[in-house]
Amino acid sequence: xxxxxxxxxxxxxxxxxxxxxxxxxxxxxxxxxxxxxxxxxxxxxxxxxxxxxxxxxxxxxxxxxxxxxxxxxxxxxxxxxxxxxxxxxxxxxxxxxxxxxxxxxxxxxxxxxxxxxxxxxxxxxxxxxxxxxxxxxxxxxxxxxxxxxxxxxxxxxxxxxxxxxxxxxxxxxxxxxxxxxxxxxxxxxxxxxxxxxxxxxxxxxxxxxxxxxxxxxxxxxxxxxxxxxxxxxxxxxxxxxxxxxxxxxxxxxxxxxxxxxxxxxxxxxxxxxxxxxxxxxxxxxxxxxxxxxxxxxxxxxxxxxxxxxxxxxxxxxxxxxxxxxxxxxxxxxxxxxxxxxxxxxxxxxxxxxxxxxxxxx
Amino acid sequence: xxxxxxxxxxxxxxxxxxxxxxxxxxxxxxxxxxxxxxxxxxxxxxxxxxxxxxxxxxxxxxxxxxxxxxxxxxxxxxxxxxxxxxxxxxxxxxxxxxxxxxxxxxxxxxxxxxxxxxxxxxxxxxxxxxxxxxxxxxxxxxxxxxxxxxxxxxxxxxxxxxxxxxxxxxxxxxxxxxxxxxxxxxxxxxxxxxxxxxxxxxxxxxxxxxxxxxxxxxxxxxxxxxxxxxxxxxxxxxxxxxxxxxxxxxxxxxxxxxxxxxxxxxxxxxxxxxxxxxxxxxxxxxxxxxxxxxxxxxxxxxxxxxxxxxxxxxxxxxxxxxxxxxxxxxxxxxxxxxxxxxxxxxxxxxxxxxxxxxxxx
Numbered sequence: 035x036x037x038x039x040x041x042x043x044x045x046x047x048x049x050x051x052x053x054x055x056x057x058x059x060x061x062x063x064x065x066x067x068x069x070x071x072x073x074x075x076x077x078x079x080x081x082x083x084x085x086x087x088x089x090x091x092x093x094x095x096x097x098x099x100x101x102x103x104x105x106x107x108x109x110x111x112x113x114x115x116x117x118x119x120x121x122x123x124x125x126x127x128x129x130x131x132x133x134x135x136x137x138x139x140x141x142x143x144x145x146x147x148x149x150x151x152x153x154x155x156x157x158x159x160x161x162x163x164x165x166x167x168x169x170x171x172x173x174x175x176x177x178x179x180x181x182x183x184x185x186x187x188x189x190x191x192x193x194x195x196x197x198x199x200x201x202x203x204x205x206x207x208x209x210x211x212x213x214x215x216x217x218x219x220x221x222x223x224x225x226x227x228x229x230x231x232x233x234x235x236x237x238x239x240x241x242x243x244x245x246x247x248x249x250x251x252x253x254x255x256x257x258x259x260x261x262x263x264x265x266x267x268x269x270x271x272x273x274x275x276x277x278x279x280x281x282x283x284x285x286x287x288x289x290x291x292x293x294x295x296x297x298x299x300x301x302x303x304x305x306x307x308x309x310x311x312x313x314x315x316x317x318x319x320x321x322x323x324x325x326x327x328x329x330x331x332x333x334x335x336x337x338x339x340x341x342x343x344x345x346x347x348x349x350x351x352x353x354x355x356x357x358x359x360x361x362x363x364x365x366x367x368x369x370x371x372x373x374x375x376x377x378x379x380x381x382x383x384x385x386x387x388x389x390x391x392x393x394x395x
Numbered sequence: 396x397x398x399x400x401x402x403x404x405x406x407x408x409x410x411x412x413x414x415x416x417x418x419x420x421x422x423x424x425x426x427x428x429x430x431x432x433x434x435x436x437x438x439x440x441x442x443x444x445x446x447x448x449x450x451x452x453x454x455x456x457x458x459x460x461x462x463x464x465x466x467x468x469x470x471x472x473x474x475x476x477x478x479x480x481x482x483x484x485x486x487x488x489x490x491x492x493x494x495x496x497x498x499x500x501x502x503x504x505x506x507x508x509x510x511x512x513x514x515x516x517x518x519x520x521x522x523x524x525x526x527x528x529x530x531x532x533x534x535x536x537x538x539x540x541x542x543x544x545x546x547x548x549x550x551x552x553x554x555x556x557x558x559x560x561x562x563x564x565x566x567x568x569x570x571x572x573x574x575x576x577x578x579x580x581x582x583x584x585x586x587x588x589x590x591x592x593x594x595x596x597x598x599x600x601x602x603x604x605x606x607x608x609x610x611x612x613x614x615x616x617x618x619x620x621x622x623x624x625x626x627x628x629x630x631x632x633x634x635x636x637x638x639x640x641x642x643x644x645x646x647x648x649x650x651x652x653x654x655x656x657x658x659x660x661x662x663x664x665x666x667x668x669x670x671x672x673x674x675x676x677x678x679x680x681x682x683x684x685x686x687x688x689x690x691x692x693x694x695x696x697x698x699x700x701x702x703x704x705x706x707x708x709x710x711x712x713x714x715x716x717x718x719x720x721x722x723x724x725x726x727x728x729x730x731x732x733x734x735x736x737x738x739x740x741x742x743x744x745x746x747x748x749x750x751x752x753x754x755x756x
Binding site (some may be wrong): 041042043045046047049050052053054086111112113115116117119120122124125128152153154155159161162163164166200201379382383384386387388389390391392393395 | 404410411447485516524525747749756
């Protein structure tokens with residue numbers, strides 16, 4: 035079989051992100067705005083009253099008690115790395131976010147979104163800090179205004195090039211959103227109907243080699259709250275219109291696998307663990323290489339804030355249990371090296387293999 | 396207690412080199428010249444007949460079968476990284492050598508040694524390749540000719556500065572050698588007598604902040620073949636003169652611990668595993684933070700070359716057993732974060748801790 039060249043930084047990075055089964059079972063604790071709101075809610079304060087200490091503590095506890103289980107941990111450089119880094123378990127790979135939290139309103143009716151890179155931060159710094167990958171969150175609609183589309187695509191290209199330069203895996207998280215007149219919001223049957231196509235088109239776009247993406251972190255391509263089997267409030271008690279079936283969800287995941295040039299993982303986007311387990315199970319059966327899960331894993335623990343003892347107790351019990359639920363749900367995930375890019379572990383060679391590769395590296 | 400600032404790359408690197416007990420239980424397979432000679436001996440060939448394939452295979456097998464046990468693995472960039480990197484176990488940290496194999500004869504009677512950096516290789520590349528540390532082997536005598544001394548010290552300073560620039564731990568391996576008229580060789584009572592002082596002076600020199608060393612990889616400061624208790628051929632059947640006692644060995648290790656600014660580990664320098672277990676046990680009790688062991692761990696397996704099946708069988712049995720012997724022998728080693736530099740894990744903070752550290756990083 036034909037060999038596939040890889041550079042050592044990218045190869046070692048991917049291996050550090052995956053577990054020994056070659057599957058990505060990763061934890062995200064890089065939330066900033068959404069975590070702030072959760073901690074505010076728990077304490078009856080406003081988001082503005084939640085400061086550095088609050089965020090840093092919550093992130094540190096999640097890192098300390100959950101990173102021993104997950105194959106990698108995604109941190110933000112502002113509130114995560116400075117306090118959490120030393121609590122990262124040795125076996126857990128490290129991803130660091132490149133973007134600033136939140137987006138800039140732009141384009142059509144000011145409802146489109148532009149990504150803002152974090153000022154004073156860079157892929158060079160992410161590599162220097164010892165990370166195994168850089169992650170970029172990107173709100174994106176393939177059918178958005180041409181100038182917004184171009185702007186967003188350029189950011190991806192830029193980060194992709196920097197990741198190549200520093201030989202660091204690039205995890206891109208492109209997320210769809212509602213902005214058109216016929217889209218009341220993401221929790222609407224109208225948007226739910228469009229979602230499979232949006233996620234598929236996103237996958238096709240960022241599978242292009244020019245972006246230099248190594249892992250796609252994707253939304254589940256259907257909204258399970260709108261499937262025939264669950265629409266009567268199975269997940270959150272709220273009844274919604276049925277716009278598709280579980281079979282459609284499977285098909286949509288399989289289409290993504292066919293369209294994606296690189297290994298892909300499922301993101302949790304704030305859904306509850308119950309729903310996320312279904313996401314992971316279906317996606318894994320249809321070719322995903324695992325998950326990168328944030329709030330679905332730990333969001334309940336914020337309710338105990340600021341009671342540190344109770345927060346820790348929750349993480350050590352329910353938090354760990356959530357890992358095992360996701361581990362089971364991803365049993366059939368595709369090891370990254372069995373992705374179509376590589377086909378098998380045996381095919382991977384370090385670029386310019388041979389005695390003199392290091393001179394050309 | 397006063398906090399100790401660390402940069403994230405250095406902190407994460409050290410944590411990746413250590414195991415969960417904070418101890419360095421590391422494997423070296425960066426040998427080039429000495430491995431070549433061993434493989435030649437096994438096959439009855441000359442060293443020149445041993446090529447890239449032979450070295451790369453031997454290194455790959457050691458990495459594949461032993462890196463799952465050791466807390467980190469040291470590779471060379473020529474024959475190691477290109478073939479072995481993908482076989483490095485996820486939990487094992489990665490060190491890569493900076494120097495070229497062998498030294499340049501120079502100075503007094505041409506018996507002094509100058510380190511040669513590997514051309515076309517750099518700390519920047521070591522970092523880019525995904526390593527957790529750079530390692531430099533340095534033949535050094537504190538009492539050598541001033542120009543050789545300066546030359547060697549400058550190389551250390553240079554590598555130390557580059558490691559700072561790329562925020563990568565720097566493991567320095569300064570090794571004494573015999574070159575004076577009254578030194579017939581390292582296996583002589585004359586040299587054995589001098590050894591404690593040589594190793595101690597080396598420790599003092601490279602503990603200076605200006606070199607930027609993070610871990611000292613040191614020789615055992617006495618030659619156990621010359622101690623009262625073992626001199627009658629206990630290790631290799633050859634009787635030698637007794638020039639000191641086991642108590643002197645303990646004292647010499649303790650002096651090193653007092654003199655070293657940074658955590659230090661014991662190197663194996665080709666001694667047999669039986670002797671090395673004593674080295675590790677004594678050094679660990681007297682304050683070392685573990686070991687970085689090469690030939691003592693795996694040298695026997697080269698005798699089976701080129702029978703791959705037998706080589707693997709040896710590694711999976713005796714090789715693994717050697718790890719466990721060294722694990723036991725290093726039970727009392729000092730976790731790196733309890734070294735005097737840090738005093739305790741609690742004292743370590745990421746440099747410029749706080750919300751804006753990342754801007755200044």
